[in-house]
Amino acid sequence: MPKEFKEPAESGWRQRVYEVVFEAETRPGKLFDISLIVLILLSVAAVFLESVRSVREVYGPELYAAEWAFTVLFTIEYVLRLVSVRRPWRYVFSFYGLVDLLAILPTYLSLVFPGTQYLLSIRILRLLRIFRILKLSSYISESRVIITALQGSKRKISVFLVAILTIVTVVGSLMYVVEGEENGFTDIPTSVYWAIVTLTTVGYGDLSPKTGLGKFLASCVMIMGYGIIAVPTGIVTGELIKAAKSASTHVCPECHAEPHDIDAIHCKYCGAKL
16 A cells, blocks of 8 residues: 555554554554454355355344444444544545445445345455565565566457457357357347357357358357467466566675566676676
8 A cells, every 4th residue: 555545643542543453563453454354254254155045044134243243343444544544535545445445335235225235245355455464575576477467468468359359240140140040049149149158168058050051150160269269378478478577586695686687697786796
């Protein structure tokens, strides 16, 4: 979270609250964060169990009470976070602030829109704090490599998706003409749906060609699907290799600066040999 979102308030009690709910370095802060993770896991488990009819019929009232108990606790925690920072609105609109808000809203919305309480499973996103609590910073750096690779792939993937949409539209239209409504291809959108399912090798089997020409066209689409699956995989893999090389963390033995390129021989900051 950006530093400006986490500036503690100046007053004494708010400063102490800030140290507990935001800082994982102190013993109270670490205990608070670990307790929070346990509560998050228990609350998500309760949501899962409540969605099972057999469990809900036996333990429905208990699960409902537990759901509200967790929501009240998370609401208190959210309020404590707001009052302990100097700029509450900046925290509200930060990533973690939005996740914390979404973790409590569904229960209150369920009073007006029944069923929305099952969206509480979004609370699992709050476990992202575990990287900070357990000091798993290396995992965060690895996630940056993946994000960089995906960003580098987006133009190639966009072109690829446009080509796929063109293919399934043409194939779907052909299947509609060849098979017709009597064989289940009732319209072009339905035929395009069949083309997507077949090209991606999913093959639900709810639609299948009956004519010889339709089966031949379907066979071509199936074979094409195997080749098409490899394209985005190759694109992203290439970008991952490139991103991993640029993210190499050679540390200079003299000035301790990093990172350096994977094939670097000398430090780019002080010139010392790596």
